Amino acid sequence: MNSLVILLDLDGTLVERGRPVPGAAHAIMELRRAGHTVRVFTNTDSRGEAALVKQIRRMGIPVALGEVFTPVVAALRVLTLASRVLVLADRAVRDEFPAQSDNSRPTHVIVGDCRQTLSYPVLDAAFRAVRDGAELLALQGGRYFRAADGDHLDTGAIVAAIEYATGSKARLLGKPSPDFLRLAAGDVPADRLWVVGDDRTTDILMAHRGGATSVQVRTGKYLDQQAAEGLAEPTHVIDSIAGLPALVEAQAIR
Numbered sequence: 585m586n587s588l589v590i591l592l593d594l595d596g597t598l599v600e601r602g603r604p605v606p607g608a609a610h611a612i613m614e615l616r617r618a619g620h621t622v623r624v625f626t627n628t629d630s631r632g633e634a635a636l637v638k639q640i641r642r643m644g645i646p647v648a649l650g651e652v653f654t655p656v657v658a659a660l661r662v663l664t665l666a667s668r669v670l671v672l673a674d675r676a677v678r679d680e681f682p683a684q685s686d687n688s689r690p691t692h693v694i695v696g697d698c699r700q701t702l703s704y705p706v707l708d709a710a711f712r713a714v715r716d717g718a719e720l721l722a723l724q725g726g727r728y729f730r731a732a733d734g735d736h737l738d739t740g741a742i743v744a745a746i747e748y749a750t751g752s753k754a755r756l757l758g759k760p761s762p763d764f765l766r767l768a769a770g771d772v773p774a775d776r777l778w779v780v781g782d783d784r785t786t787d788i789l790m791a792h793r794g795g796a797t798s799v800q801v802r803t804g805k806y807l808d809q810q811a812a813e814g815l816a817e818p819t820h821v822i823d824s825i826a827g828l829p830a831l832v833e834a835q836a837i838r
């Protein structure tokens with residue numbers, strides 16, 4: 585078998601509630617040893633790229649700068665020098681974007697994790713900018729996310745509020761957008777592209793849209809979605825990321 589490009593979801597797949605899933609680091613090293621390219625993708629919209637890589641490495645997952653793809657990376661590629669952005673996000677992510685003067689009329693409204701900074705005036709500014717023609721960019725469309733202290737309302741809910749008030753539709757930059765898959769995978773053909781994740785509404789759906797092979801792990805959100813109907817079906821299901829090298833090798837022998 586030709587070498588693969590394997591995209592691994594972060595939360596619920598490589599790490600869970602702030603700790604590495606057992607065997608995750610070993611699996612990555614084994615896949616690399618077998619000649620495959622491993623990348624990590626995440627809809628994390630609360631950190632810049634460098635800080636995120638550092639955080640992942642601290643959890644023992646061996647990744648380098650340029651190997652982790654987030655919607656913030658995707659957003660920066662959408663913008664041009666002429667873009668003027670209003671960013672609804674916390675400080676760390678806002679700092680990734682060029683600074684704007686307060687009175688410039690935005691061409692884009694970018695919505696990410698804004699738990700620390702969201703207020704009614706900020707929502708109003710976003711609402712007015714989009715109503716006046718700015719493009720609404722959603723770093724991701726998640727309904728909720730899971731943290732060590734429980735489940736939290738996610739970015740998609742804030743995006744939906746602005747969509748509802750303005751009657752416009754956001755452009756989604758994170759998964760399950762197939763553009764995000766392309767950005768992370770580069771120009772590798774779909775038959776050499778694998779996507780591994782715990783969430784059928786994002787990871788597996790994105791793989792379907794991009795024609796990639798998909799693997800769902802039985803960690804993270806797996807149990808939440810077990811009874812759900814009508815969700816994208818993965819090509820393979822494995823207990824955890826630890827089983828991925830064996831699955832990849834078995835497929836190579838077939």
Ligand SMILES: [Mg+2]
Pocket residue numbers: 593594595596597781782783804
């Ligand atoms: Mg996940």
